Amino acid sequence: YIIKAAPLIVKEVPDCYFIVAGTSRHDRLQIDKMLNVPKLRERFIFTGYVSDEEVPELYASCDVFSFPSLWEGFGIPLAEAQAVGKPVVAFNTCAIPEVVENGRSGILVPPKDWRALAYAIIYLLKNPGIASKMGEYGYDRVRKKFTWDIVTEKVEEAYKKAMIYHSVRC
Numbered sequence: 001y002i003i004k005a006a007p008l009i010v011k012e013v014p015d016c017y018f019i020v021a022g023t024s025r026h027d028r029l030q031i032d033k034m035l036n037v038p039k040l041r042e043r044f045i046f047t048g049y050v051s052d053e054e055v056p057e058l059y060a061s062c063d064v065f066s067f068p069s070l071w072e073g074f075g076i077p078l079a080e081a082q083a084v085g086k087p088v089v090a091f092n093t094c095a096i097p098e099v100v101e102n103g104r105s106g107i108l109v110p111p112k113d114w115r116a117l118a119y120a121i122i123y124l125l126k127n128p129g130i131a132s133k134m135g136e137y138g139y140d141r142v143r144k145k146f147t148w149d150i151v152t153e154k155v156e157e158a159y160k161k162a163m164i165y166h167s168v169r170c
Contacts, residue, residue, distance in 0.1 A: 001091075001112065001114045002020075002066055003034045003035060003044075004114040005114045005117045006118075007040060008115065008118035008119070008122070009121055009122055010040065010043055012125075013125045016125060017044070018043055018044045019047060021055075021058050022047070022049070023049050056080075059080060059081050059083075059084045060086075062086055063124070063128070064087055064089060064124045065077075065086045065087070065089070066089045066117065067088065067090045068091055068117055069090070069093075070093060070111055070112065073094070073095060074098070075090070075099045078100055081138075082099075082105055082135070083143070084139070085135040086135050087106050087107075087124050087130075087131045087135045088105060088106030088134075088138065089106055089108075089109065089121050090108055091108065091110070091112070091113075092108035092109060092111065096108065100138070101138075104137050104138075105137045106134055106138065107120040
């Protein structure tokens, strides 16, 4: 979806680049076909494998983090991007709204709507003050809701409730 959105984004923000981190998947041939326009291909940087040590640097180097996934159990990359103060653009699906507060820490768009994805990214790139405020809000939100200590506490609470429920029923 980001590749479909890229021509609109580049038209409005001609100096932008797209960094796609991680190893290639089965859709590499499809990606190559979609990037058959030389001027578009040169806007994409494919990093391949990224070590855990390099990940924070990649997040920190972006202006906007986009995660156009159609299915996520939680969306750790979204929380990680917000943890370094980056605004997020993602699809409004699955658990993503639990991680990204629409209009506050990022912008959520309808699933598969690559045009809305493009316009949200353009909006943030053209409005760095708003992007910065969203990044700050996301940073604070992640620190309050998604640290490992907080998550561990919530999991323990869920287990305690499940144990109490189970003991009452038995």
